[in-house]
Amino acid sequence: MVSCNDYLDVTPESVWESDSFYSNQQEAEIALAGIYGVIAHDSAYGQGLILLNAGADEDYYNRRANENWGVSLFRNTQSDDESFNLWTNQYKAINLTNLFLESLNRSSIESDEVYNALVAEARFLRALCYFNLSNFWEEIPLRLSSSxxxxxxxxxxxxxLDIYNAIVADFTFASENLSHPADATYVPGRAHKLAAHGLLARVYLKMSGYPLKENYYENVIAHCEAIINDGYHGLTLGDGTNGYRKLFLDIIGGTYNPREVLFEISFQNLRDQGIFDTHGRYGSLNGLNFGSSANLGEPNGYSQAGVYPTLAGIYDRTNDARYDWNIPSYKRTADGDITTIKDELNIRDFCPAKYRRWEPLDYADIFVEGTNESYVVLENSESELNRNFTSVNFPVLRYSDVLLMYAEADNALNSAPSSLAIQYLNEVRFRAGLDDISIVNPVVVSDKQLFFKELVDERSRELCFEGVRRHDLIRWELLDEKLSQVKNIVEGHPSFSASNADHQSILRGPNNFDINKHLSLPYPLIEVSINQALDQKDEWK
Known part of the structure; x- marks a missing residue:
């Protein structure tokens, strides 16, 4: 994004016409900031992707009195608002990008290098949108010129394949022409070349799995190596095993952590620059329960996402520092008592803790009854906290994901993990306080399938609630199996009761899932009604 002064120096206009805009670099920067603002809207990274990415084996919609979050419950239809909103949002951003690319005048930019960087940033954002769309819908209209x-x-x-090739072409151009995050010209929060390499690795990993299932693992490794060998990025280590906590305290508090976070959606930063229609709800919709407070300035948590006990079950609860951070252990009641959460099937309280807006001032309060017990606001609170929206940033790509992608591709390519694949898995484990996988479970590192199964769990332990699990399980062709596992574990839980409506509501997703329909979304009804060249998918007619 650009500085506030850049906005103040430009005469406000209600509509920018393409023939009069982009007349200089400043206007081009403003146009790019506007595209960032679109994808940060409620329809996409602000809220929509929270709703659409739920329902795998990590979290679920926990309001049993209604059936909102239809995609997460696998009860969505062609008329589903949440998926339609993401569709229109991403195509709006794509159209703005296409208009930008068509309208940007080389003669108005000071150098080829700056011009190519502006083009590269636009193409990065277009590729990101197309990757989101293809992840959810698979085959989609490919529009590379403005409407x-x-x-x-x-x-x-x-x-x-044409869609993936277009995405690869855009990210590749971005990797070659964007600035390095260490460059003096780089603006924190914007795309950079190493982020493009990381997303190229993610795209090639997707292309290697369902539904395309071609072998692009060498490409995955090459783009991961471009990041790893560069040396700029690394894991946030903090003080010993607290590095994971420190990382998310930065993300929650609005502090840039460019060492580990390669790319993030920065809601507060966008609002600070005058783009007010950016609605982040991380930590509100999917955060720790803060009771039923309606008071302004308090870190409210609606807690509409529940955590499946399957996620809690894959952690070493004693030694893995990520368990205490990601899995809820406490809540605040309406009268201010901060208390423990003991029941994994308590749908109103067992909610994601990763984007918590608050924590107890004294953790001892969790174990004693009291009222109005003190808490600490973790979110950036320079301005009054909003009941609905938060300033918690959303990490699109982190360095730990790069390490795990390398390990996965290496294992698939070589039919067993190499020493580097084991090393990179261990780096993620060590930061969490775990021991060398070769010592803890030596059979895992000697077998391709066992190492893959370990990575399936490790990616969830490390990246839960970051918008990758649903797509991971689909590309691995494991979504059906994992939802069946959820059902078995919930029904086998000591506190499960078949007559308990809350417990039955946890099973809505697994019970509704149909592998013949739910690996991709139907095209929005409005789209197929207007777009005369787009036929609805057979399984959704």
């Missing part, structure tokens, strides 16, 4: 008339909307779904 100029209603007829331009009539675009059929492109072949999946």
């Amino acid at each position: 100029k008339s209603q007829g331009d909307n009539n675009e059929p779904a492109a072949a999946l």
Whole structure:
């Protein structure tokens, strides 16, 4: 993004016409900031992706009185608002990007280097949007030029390989022309070349799995190596095993952590620059329960996402520092008592803790009854806390993901993990306070399938609630198996009761899932009604 002064120096206009805009670099920067603002909206990274990414084996919609969050409950239809909102948001950003690329005048930019960097940033954002769309819908219309008339909307779904090739082309150009995050010209919060390499690795990993299932593992390794060998990025280590906590305290508090976070959606930063229509709800919708407070200035938590006991079950609860951070252990009641959460099937309290907006001032209060017990606000609280929206940033890509992607690709390519793959898995484990996997479980590092199963669990332990699990399970063709596992574990839980409506509500997703329909979303009804070239998928007609 650009500085506040950049905005103040420009005469406000209600509509920027393409033939009069982009007349200099400053206007181009403002246009790019506007595209960031679109994808940070409620429809996408602000809220929509919380709703759409739930429902795998990590978290679920926990309000049993209604069936909102339809995609997470696998009860969505062609008329589902949440998926339609993401569809329109991402195509809006894509159209703005296409307009930017068509309108940017080379002669108005000071150098080829700056011009190419501006183009690269726009293409990075377009690739990100197309990757989100293809993850949820698979084949989609591929629009690489701006819409100029209603007829331009009539675009059929492109072949999946064509979509991936377009995404790869955009991210590749970005990796070659964006600045390095260590450069003096780099602005924190914006795309950079190493983030493009990381997302290229993620794209190639997806292309290697369902539904394309081609072998691109060498490409994954190459782009991970570009980041690892560069040396700029690394894990946040903090003081010993507290590095994971420190990382998320930075993310929650709005502090940039460029060492580990390669790319994030920065809601507070966008609002600070005058882009007010950015709605982050991390820690509110999917955070720790703060009771039923309606008081302004308190770190309210709606806690609409419940944590499946399957996630809690894959942690070493004694030694893994991530367990205490990611899995809830306490809540605050309406009268201010901070108390423990003991029942994993308590749908109103057993909610994600990763993006917590608060924590007890004295953790001893968890174990004693009291009222109005003190807490600490973790969120950036320079301005009054908002009941609905938060300033908690969303990490799109972290360095630990790069290490785990390398390990996965290496294991798949070589039919067993190499020493580097084991090393990179261990780096993630060591930061969490765990011992060498080769010592703890030596059979895992000698077998391709066992190492893969370890990575399946490790990615969830490390990256839960960061918007990757649903897509991981789909590309691995494991979503059906993992949802069946959720059902078995919930029904086998000591506190489960078949007559308990709350417990039955936990099983809505696993019970509704149909592998013949729910690996991708239906095209929005409005889209297929307007787009005369797009036919609805057969399984959704």
